[in-house]
Amino acid sequence: MPLARGIIRLNKRFTNPVMLRLAGIGSIVDLEHVGRKTGTVRHTPLMAFRRGGVVTIALTYGSDVQWLANVRHAGGSRMRMGREILSLGAPRVLEPADAMTRIPQPQRALLRWPIRCRDYVELPVLRPPAPEGVDTRGR
Numbered sequence: 001m002p003l004a005r006g007i008i009r010l011n012k013r014f015t016n017p018v019m020l021r022l023a024g025i026g027s028i029v030d031l032e033h034v035g036r037k038t039g040t041v042r043h044t045p046l047m048a049f050r051r052g053g054v055v056t057i058a059l060t061y062g063s064d065v066q067w068l069a070n071v072r073h074a075g076g077s078r079m080r081m082g083r084e085i086l087s088l089g090a091p092r093v094l095e096p097a098d099a100m101t102r103i104p105q106p107q108r109a110l111l112r113w114p115i116r117c118r119d120y121v122e123l124p125v126l127r128p129p130a131p132e133g134v135d136t137r138g139r
Helices: 005-022 066-074 096-102 107-112
Strands: 028-034 041-051 054-058 077-081 084-088 092-094 120-124
Touching (some): 005 041, 028 066, 041 066, 041 077, 066 077, 092 096
Antiparallel strands (some): 028 041, 028 077, 041 054, 077 084
16 A cells, blocks of 8 residues: 555655655665656655666555656666766556565565565666767767
């Protein structure tokens, strides 16, 4: 069951700004996406896990979240994961059993209980963007 709306409002106002400062540590990431209605660049802290060419994200608020709608509309996003900035493709729904094989302990235990997360997506990792100032035109 997704988290209650009251908790979501509190998290948006107070917890998310703190979590964005912690992005890059452990499984906490900063997802950068563009608002599909406003065009505003937005940042959302999430719990995400990379295995090879895909990133798995637990939808702890359920699948009806604005950031996911924005990423689907845009066909992708960017993510700060550890020290890397990743370009990501369009999300794809992932079965919970498949997702759990990609998530390490103790996060797996937390997602099962007390969070009881049942929705997951995976996003393909496109090529990482080149560092600023690096010519990528092959010259």
